[in-house]
Amino acid sequence: AIQMTQSPSSLSASVGDTVTITCRASQGISNHLGWYQQKLGKAPKLLIYAASSLADGVPSRFSGSRSGTDFTLTIRRLQPEDFATYYCLQDYTYPRSFGQGTKLEIK
Amino acid sequence: EVQLVESGGALALPGGSLRLSCEASGFNFDSYEMNWVRQAPGKGLEWISYMTGAGGAIQYADSVKGRFTISRDNAKNSLYLQMSSLRVEDTAVYYCAREVDFCTSIGCTKVFDYWGLGTLVTVSS
Numbered sequence: 001a002i003q004m005t006q007s008p009s010s011l012s013a014s015v016g017d018t019v020t021i022t023c024r025a026s027q028g029i030s031n032h033l034g035w036y037q038q039k040l041g042k043a044p045k046l047l048i049y050a051a052s053s054l055a056d057g058v059p060s061r062f063s064g065s066r067s068g069t070d071f072t073l074t075i076r077r078l079q080p081e082d083f084a085t086y087y088c089l090q091d092y093t094y095p096r097s098f099g100q101g102t103k104l105e106i107k
Numbered sequence: 108e109v110q111l112v113e114s115g116g117a118l119a120l121p122g123g124s125l126r127l128s129c130e131a132s133g134f135n136f137d138s139y140e141m142n143w144v145r146q147a148p149g150k151g152l153e154w155i156s157y158m159t160g161a162g163g164a165i166q167y168a169d170s171v172k173g174r175f176t177i178s179r180d181n182a183k184n185s186l187y188l189q190m191s192s193l194r195v196e197d198t199a200v201y202y203c204a205r206e207v208d209f210c211t212s213i214g215c216t217k218v219f220d221y222w223g224l225g226t227l228v229t230v231s232s
Contacts, residue, residue, distance in 0.1 A: 031216065034218050043223065043224060044219070049209045050216045087151065095169065098152045100151050
């Protein structure tokens with residue numbers, strides 16, 4: 001099974017900051033990676049698909065990139081509504097696997 | 108409007124059984140692959156099962172293989188998860204999620220574009 005190693009597990013930042021979250025796949029998954037945002041008590045929401053494509057309605061301050069088996073979610077100019085938990089998910093093969101999550105908190 | 112509504116969550120004994128349901132509306136249910144994802148209290152997301160629209164292909168996580176069974180009734184626009192031999196570690200909120208292909212110039216990937224609100228399963232003696 002493919003392991004997705006996500007870091008950091010938590011992150012403190014201020015409104016207006018830029019933050020980066022990384023997921024590393026244990027083997028090649030091409031660009032088969034999505035990023036999801038989950039707010040407390042809510043279902044996850046798709047942000048990025050195919051490693052770098054922005055889902056409909058997602059602000060352009062969110063972006064994704066890939067370098068080999070390393071995937072990055074960048075959030076620029078943090079807004080109050082961005083403080084949440086973020087997960088990566090590989091859709092390359094079964095079993096599907098999520099990263100462990102990154103909790104983004106207000107500093 | 109696409110909606111997914113889970114039900115069936117409850118308190119169950121270790122070794123017991125439960126059946127979860129996910130009722131879909133607002134789209135042609137039989138055209139879509141569906142998944143179950145769970146989240147233990149205070150923990151991350153865990154994918155647990157998948158089924159194609161016609162039910163011809165099924166996948167499970169190792170953690171539930173042999174104990175959980177996914178099924179669907181397209182006439183009732185419903186997805187199910189039959190859970191047996193429950194363990195304390197199965198305690199979680201269970202979400203159903205619709206899967207679709209999102210395509211770019213490079214190719215297509217699969218995403219979970221709609222999720223239900225979840226149903227809580229607690230396994231405890």
